[in-house]
Amino acid sequence: MRHALETGDRRAVDGGAGAISRYRRFYALDGLRGVAAFIVVLFHAWPFFGRIAPGGYLAVDVFFALSGFVLAHRYETDFRLA
Numbered sequence: 001m002r003h004a005l006e007t008g009d010r011r012a013v014d015g016g017a018g019a020i021s022r023y024r025r026f027y028a029l030d031g032l033r034g035v036a037a038f039i040v041v042l043f044h045a046w047p048f049f050g051r052i053a054p055g056g057y058l059a060v061d062v063f064f065a066l067s068g069f070v071l072a073h074r075y076e077t078d079f080r081l082a
Helices: 027-044 056-081
Strands: none
Touching: 027 056
């Protein structure tokens, strides 16, 4: 059985009340954001390991682009209802 947060079921998190979250979770994009963040860490660790990720600055752009998409999708419904 998967954890409540992994499935998007917020009943266990919000104290019950039987409400399920209406927001979709993008697991693939979360993974890509994690990879991009790791590449940035490798880019900044070059004094210790050498140039492992020479294009690490591009990972910052990828991370922020994906984060912008996820946040825009998350708040789209809220903005429409407001």
